[in-house]
Amino acid sequence: MGVYGLELRERVLAAYERHQNKSLVCREFQIARTTLDDWIRWQAEGRLKPEVWSRGRRHTIQD
Template identity: 45%
Template sequence: MHAYSLDLRKKVMALYYQTGHKSNVCKQFGIARSTLDGWIKLEKETHALEPLPVVKQGRPFSIKNLEDFKQFVETTPFTKIEELLKPFEQKFGYQISYAILWRGLDKIGKTRRNTDKVRN
């Protein structure tokens, strides 16, 4: 999605209020009609044109506390990495993907890649 400056938003809205014609305003400024509709809705709801803060959705990209995670790994019995997914969610209260779990194990030195040393 294209980010528009606050100055442009104000100019667009001023022309819209002056003319009352959405299509012409959109053509003149080269924006989508849905964009203008969104700005009108935003201004009615918040009385401003500043964009609302983005709410992150989905799983986090990393483990939030590596020290607690390290203690969790040392006290939780497992033979495969995927066996840690459910207990992790129960203990920490959020889900992570297998890849994030593996990366966390790698960061705390619990993967083979970290323990095997290449000899020259």
């Protein structure tokens, strides 16, 4: 599921809702500010879970 799990995202966002201080939350969980900003935006859009990426190469020949 990538570097960060869903439960970490939920804990970070809960801490942000409690403190309303991005710098404090980023230091506490040792994450980048841009990561927190992304997670806040994703939560607002209702897509907190990461998108699933397909592995492999797409085939371009359509015979």
